[in-house]
Amino acid sequence: MLRIVVLISGRGSNMEALIRARAAGDLPADIVAVISNRADAAGLATAAASGIATAVVPHGAFSDRAAFDAELARAIDAFRPGLVVLAGFMRILTPAFVTHYAGRLMNIHPSLLPAFPGLRTHERALEAGCKVHGATVHFVTADLDHGPIIAQAAVPVRPGEDAAQLAKRVLALEHVVYPRAVAWFARGELVVENGVVRVTDPAARQLVMA
Numbered sequence: 434m435l436r437i438v439v440l441i442s443g444r445g446s447n448m449e450a451l452i453r454a455r456a457a458g459d460l461p462a463d464i465v466a467v468i469s470n471r472a473d474a475a476g477l478a479t480a481a482a483s484g485i486a487t488a489v490v491p492h493g494a495f496s497d498r499a500a501f502d503a504e505l506a507r508a509i510d511a512f513r514p515g516l517v518v519l520a521g522f523m524r525i526l527t528p529a530f531v532t533h534y535a536g537r538l539m540n541i542h543p544s545l546l547p548a549f550p551g552l553r554t555h556e557r558a559l560e561a562g563c564k565v566h567g568a569t570v571h572f573v574t575a576d577l578d579h580g581p582i583i584a585q586a587a588v589p590v591r592p593g594e595d596a597a598q599l600a601k602r603v604l605a606l607e608h609v610v611y612p613r614a615v616a617w618f619a620r621g622e623l624v625v626e627n628g629v630v631r632v633t634d635p636a637a638r639q640l641v642m643a
């Protein structure tokens with residue numbers, strides 16, 4: 434069974450969606466640990482309540498990114514994961530860290546990449562007058578919020594809605610698309626060719642809301 438370590442920085446609602454999918458039998462994997470860079474991340478209590486091991490590696494305790502990432506990797510590797518899932522983990526990772534987990538490090542980002550990497554994605558999508566917006570699950574490379582795209586979920590932007598309303602609708606789709614993408618990985622259904630991901634399950638669909 435695939436062993437998954439989830440990294441969070443806060444609320445952890447995507448982590449919760451993975452836990453729910455596992456409990457529902459939709460995710461053939463074990464979530465063996467949840468690790469945060471913040472001791473006050475609300476998601477840590479949720480994970481613990483589900484009987485999942487938790488750990489904190491506080492980024493402020495390290496002199497530089499390399500030292501933090503080295504300790505983070507040590508904490509992760511103690512759980513021997515086959516996949517590391519970033520779920521609202523708000524730290525820029527060093528190339529050494531990303532290389533260490535090449536092909537087994539996934540992220541979800543709240544935009545239709547390659548549009549809007551970085552922060553304030555919903556505000557920026559509205560400012561740009563986007564007519565559709567969404568979220569992307571991707572393998573992590575050394576470029577921030579880039580890497581081979583595994584899954585995307587799209588919603589139409591409603592006239593007059595604000596960033597908070599749009600974020601809420603995108604987040605609801607994140608909770609569907611991330612467990613689905615992780616399940617594809619767990620079932621060995623993702624093939625990366627020339628930086629492009631192919632899902633081998635012929636029934637696999639991307640998520641587009643009308």
Ligand code: GAR
Binds near residue numbers: 443520522542604607
């Ligand atoms: C999610 O919207 C996720 O896509 C985003 O942070 C939020 C975390 O929410 N991630 C990024 O912006 C990464 N660049 P959660 O803690 O409730 O899952």
